Amino acid sequence: MTDDAAAPICLARPLPGPDDIRAGCAAARGVNGRPLHAAALKFFWGPMDCGKSTMALQMNYNHARQGRRGLVTTRIDRSLGPQVTTRIGLAHSAIEVTDGLDLRDLVRDAWAEGVRVDYLICDEASFYDLEHIEQMAELVDNYDVDVYAFGLATDFRSCLFPAARRLFELADSVARIQVEVLCWCGREGLLNARVVGGRVVREGEQVVIGDTVDTAQVRYQVLCRRHYRAGDLGGR
Numbered sequence: 067m068t069d070d071a072a073a074p075i076c077l078a079r080p081l082p083g084p085d086d087i088r089a090g091c092a093a094a095r096g097v098n099g100r101p102l103h104a105a106a107l108k109f110f111w112g113p114m115d116c117g118k119s120t121m122a123l124q125m126n127y128n129h130a131r132q133g134r135r136g137l138v139t140t141r142i143d144r145s146l147g148p149q150v151t152t153r154i155g156l157a158h159s160a161i162e163v164t165d166g167l168d169l170r171d172l173v174r175d176a177w178a179e180g181v182r183v184d185y186l187i188c189d190e191a192s193f194y195d196l197e198h199i200e201q202m203a204e205l206v207d208n209y210d211v212d213v214y215a216f217g218l219a220t221d222f223r224s225c226l227f228p229a230a231r232r233l234f235e236l237a238d239s240v241a242r243i244q245v246e247v248l249c250w251c252g253r254e255g256l257l258n259a260r261v262v263g264g265r266v267v268r269e270g271e272q273v274v275i276g277d278t279v280d281t282a283q284v285r286y287q288v289l290c291r292r293h294y295r296a297g298d299l300g301g302r
């Protein structure tokens with residue numbers, strides 16, 4: 067790869083000044099002027115059931131296959147254990163992100179123990195605290211660690227989760243996961259309705275554990291915008 071071809075990697079960083087670009091490019095080059103890795107913060111979002119956790123584990127697998135090493139974190143996984151589980155049956159051990167956890171310490175402690183960390187896979191990132199999102203940005207900018215965050219954009223009221231909002235603001239790239247989840251009517255599912263006692267509710271705590279199975283006391287159902295707004299759960 068030539069220097070010219072690599073230059074946009076440096077230029078692609080968010081809103082750098084000219085001095086930043088020169089300093090960043092200089093810092094990012096090895097002994098032969100060859101560009102080194104340019105880390106990024108990426109946010110992948112979508113409604114429930116769209117395969118976010120599956121994609122998170124696939125990404126972890128793909129990077130590990132290429133010899134990279136990462137950590138997988140989660141918060142309030144539906145298994146309620148320190149692991150990422152997926153609706154299609156995959157599972158992977160994960161570090162639970164608690165209130166006091168500092169993601170930077172997580173990486174620094176691993177490095178201190180001689181464990182390589184090239185990237186973080188952060189599942190259920192919408193449930194993280196705002197401080198965690200800032201720590202993700204710092205890991206990318208100051209530590210050259212890639213951070214791939216996966217999560218819901220909006221809650222059961224169709225409002226952005228604070229952590230998701232911050233990710234939209236800070237991430238180098240955001241991508242809507244392209245696996246379509248269908249509403250009962252066949253339209254593309256967009257919003258996560260909370261269903262209690264067979265009815266769509268619009269008030270309550272932002273995070274309440276539930277599931278998407280019919281028998282759950284509190285469950286969630288992905289609806290198109292039309293039927294979310296109407297509170298129409300179809301014949302289910």
Ligand SMILES: [Zn+2]
Nearest residue numbers: 249251290293
């Ligand atoms: Zn619908």
